[in-house]
Amino acid sequence: MSFLLVLAAFWLPGVVFGLAIGLRGWTLAAASPxxxxxxxxxxxxxxxxxxxxxTLANVALWTLVISAAGFAVAWGVSRFxxxxxxxxxxxxxxxxxxLTAAGVATGMGIGAFTTLRGIGPVSTVNQDWDAxxxxxxxxxxxxxxxxxxxxxxxxxxxxxxxxxxxPDTYHALLSLLFGKGGLAIxxxxxxxxxxxxxxxxxxxxxxxxxxxxxxxAAASAAAVSTCFTAFPSDLFxxxxxxxxxxxxxxIPAMLALVRLLLxxxxxxxxxxxxxxxxxLAALHTSIVFVVVVYCALILVALLFxxxxxxxxxxxxxxxxxxVLAAVLGLTQVLPSLYNVKGVTGTVWxxxxxxxxxxxxxxxxxxxxxxxxxxxxxxxxxxxxxxxxQRRMLWLVGSYVVLGGLFAATVSLENRLVxxxxxxFYNDHxxxxxxxxxxxxxxxxxxxxxxxxxxxxxxxxxxxxxNPAVPVLAGLALLAVVLGGLSGGGxxxxxxxxxxxxxxxxxxxxxDEEVAFGWLARHTxxxxxxxxxxxxxxxxxxxxxxxxxxxxxxxxxEPETDVGYVSKHANAVRTDPRVRExxxxxxxxxxxxxxxxxxxxxxxxxxxxxxxxxxxxxxxYRNEGASIYxxxxxxxxIERGAAAHGR
Numbered sequence: 001m002s003f004l005l006v007l008a009a010f011w012l013p014g015v016v017f018g019l020a021i022g023l024r025g026w027t028l029a030a031a032s033p034x035x036x037x038x039x040x041x042x043x044x045x046x047x048x049x050x051x052x053x054x055t056l057a058n059v060a061l062w063t064l065v066i067s068a069a070g071f072a073v074a075w076g077v078s079r080f081x082x083x084x085x086x087x088x089x090x091x092x093x094x095x096x097x098x099l100t101a102a103g104v105a106t107g108m109g110i111g112a113f114t115t116l117r118g119i120g121p122v123s124t125v126n127q128d129w130d131a132x133x134x135x136x137x138x139x140x141x142x143x144x145x146x147x148x149x150x151x152x153x154x155x156x157x158x159x160x161x162x163x164x165x166x167p168d169t170y171h172a173l174l175s176l177l178f179g180k181g182g183l184a185i186x187x188x189x190x191x192x193x194x195x196x197x198x199x200x201x202x203x204x205x206x207x208x209x210x211x212x213x214x215x216x217a218a219a220s221a222a223a224v225s226t227c228f229t230a231f232p233s234d235l236f237x238x239x240x241x242x243x244x245x246x247x248x249x250x251i252p253a254m255l256a257l258v259r260l261l262l263x264x265x266x267x268x269x270x271x272x273x274x275x276x277x278x279x280l281a282a283l284h285t286s287i288v289f290v291v292v293v294y295c296a297l298i299l300v301a302l303l304f305x306x307x308x309x310x311x312x313x314x315x316x317x318x319x320x321x322x323v324l325a326a327v328l329g330l331t332q333v334l335p336s337l338y339n340v341k342g343v344t345g346t347v348w349x350x351x352x353x354x355x356x357x358x359x360x361x362x363x364x365x366x367x368x369x370x371x372x373x374x375x376x377x378x379x380x381x382x383x384x385x386x387x388x389q390r391r392m393l394w395l396v397g398s399y400v401v402l403g404g405l406f407a408a409t410v411s412l413e414n415r416l417v418x419x420x421x422x423x424f425y426n427d428h429x430x431x432x433x434x435x436x437x438x439x440x441x442x443x444x445x446x447x448x449x450x451x452x453x454x455x456x457x458x459x460x461x462x463x464x465x466n467p468a469v470p471v472l473a474g475l476a477l478l479a480v481v482l483g484g485l486s487g488g489g490x491x492x493x494x495x496x497x498x499x500x501x502x503x504x505x506x507x508x509x510x511d512e513e514v515a516f517g518w519l520a521r522h523t524x525x526x527x528x529x530x531x532x533x534x535x536x537x538x539x540x541x542x543x544x545x546x547x548x549x550x551x552x553x554x555x556x557e558p559e560t561d562v563g564y565v566s567k568h569a570n571a572v573r574t575d576p577r578v579r580e581x582x583x584x585x586x587x588x589x590x591x592x593x594x595x596x597x598x599x600x601x602x603x604x605x606x607x608x609x610x611x612x613x614x615x616x617x618x619x620y621r622n623e624g625a626s627i628y629x630x631x632x633x634x635x636x637i638e639r640g641a642a643a644h645g646r
Contacts, residue, residue, distance in 0.1 A: 009176060017275065020070045021070040029202050031272060034250040034254060034276045037282065043062045044169065055145060117498075126240050126502060131501070132553065136539075136541050169283055193240075200226055205222040213445065216475065225437075228364060230365070238501075241429075246283050257272050261317055262302070281329045301393055360432075366410070366432030366435055367428055373486075379440075507535065518627065528586055532550065533555030535593035565585075567606045588636045588637075591626075615631040616628040
């Protein structure tokens with residue numbers, strides 16, 4: 001039941017909007033999560049600005065309103081221009097649909113099993129660096145009913161900073177599920193990861209169909225789409241980069257919409273692309289740069305006539321899509337300039353030689369200790385086949401551009417590389433995740449050619465055999481050989497990678513989680529707890545609703561009040577400023593945990609030696625956590641200031 005709620009949140013808003021504007025079939029199924037995030041992204045500032053609480057009922061009503069508006073526009077375009085959306089110019093037989101559905105189901109099954117196997121119980125806490133921030137943000141939005149980025153600064157240790165920006169559409173959607181059907185934070189976050197994985201094979205299938213690849217290619221590409229380690233598995237432990245992963249998974253659906261835009265003259269594609277662009281930008285701003293690369297190379301392909309288009313018929317739709325994408329996308333991108341220096345200023349050390357980086361790229365195994373030969377080599381063959389056939393050259397070009405950027409980023413250190421990879425935090429893993437999309441399609445092309453070759457050989461000897469039989473036999477043989485040699489679609493390898501963040505240090509231990517429960521029973525709303533930024537206490541809000549002073553592993557700036565007490569709390573008797581800050585922030589308890597996100601780093605100076613200080617009374621202790629009550633702070637709730645932090 002819980003998982004069904006997560007799936008409904010991912011798909012239902014987009015299904016309603018997509019149906020209203022005229023999308024159908026594979027394109028609708030694949031694009032629904034993309035459109036749903038777009039609906040949410042556009043609604044966040046409108047509902048928040050109007051003072052309408054961010055609740056499930058209000059968001060559902062907003063979905064109906066924007067869908068009605070989309071329907072009116074689509075109907076008006078059809079009525080006054082005579083141009084209706086042709087959603088299925090390429091007709092497939094039921095066998096073709098069934099084969100593609102089987103491939104999609106295979107990809108979904110592999111991806112879901114791999115992810116759940118890596119996570120373990122869905123309540124397991126992800127131990128990596130950014131997980132606490134994402135989880136805290138989901139609960140913050142759910143409890144306050146306001147998803148505007150300007151209201152979430154406290155979760156990033158920037159309380160009162162109204163110019164703060166972080167793209168929170170992913171969190172805003174998931175916040176609607178908090179408390180529904182008994183869903184707690186970690187089941188929401190972990191089941192949402194599975195939903196992201198499920199959206200990928202659908203998008204790959206829709207992409208292949210839209211760009212005129214065969215059902216065999218579509219089915220094969222979808223089936224292997226969740227087998228690559230770099231995406232999605234690596235993004236669930238590195239970071240974890242949950243919103244970014246969702247954006248990457250939805251790029252294939254956007255590319256399917258672009259093909260629809262080139263083929264028809266109705267309003268469905270421009271509307272979907274405009275809303276979808278808002279969704280991608282609001283999931284993570286860097287995704288827009290990826291889409292721009294793809295669209296620019298598609299435009300080059302059109303200009304050089306390697307892809308067909310009726311310019312006279314298509315230009316109004318192209319112009320409308322460009323305007324809508326610019327307007328709706330820029331409204332999401334421009335606020336991100338607030339933190340542009342923090343993003344582009346991040347530098348990761350090189351992790352490969354240039355030759356090693358090229359090899360990782362060529363075999364679609366970026367950031368891997370060992371190449372994924374059994375899908376990488378066939379994908380490389382598929383790339384060669386597309387070039388020889390002069391088909392989808394824009395996809396080949398995009399792979400070269402994005403793969404080249406990855407190879408340069410992971411192996412070189414210079415200003416140009418940092419400039420180009422800046423929107424991706426100069427992060428090798430973020431760029432590595434862009435390559436499997438092309439790899440899956442290339443694999444599908446190889447599988448199509450290989451099965452056709454096998455079928456031709458068999459048909460020559462058995463001319464009376466149904467033509468579909470040798471094709472299916474060839475696919476089955478290919479699946480058995482490659483699947484067996486790869487260990488069942490690299491399930492074990494990828495689940496081990498996912499599990500990296502779930503076995504971990506741990507930064508938050510089971511003992512600390514029990515201690516959070518004690519705090520939840522002994523604190524009241526508005527009260528805060530002094531904690532260390534590196535131990536697992538940054539999770540106390542997400543898991544138990546207790547507000548810490550340090551909300552994330554990045555910690556508060558040293559010049560802030562929180563930064564000051566973190567350094568000087570144990571001087572509360574001799575330093576009047578410490579007492580003033582603790583009272584103003586409504587603090588009477590201190591939490592000290594043993595598990596640290598940076599294992600060799602000691603606790604904050606102000607939290608050292610509390611057992612020897614008479615101002616700190618030990619009120620709870622287990623093997624992994626200690627809680628102290630600060631002398632003189634028992635009545636802090638009644639007399640403390642109401643501010644969330646200064």
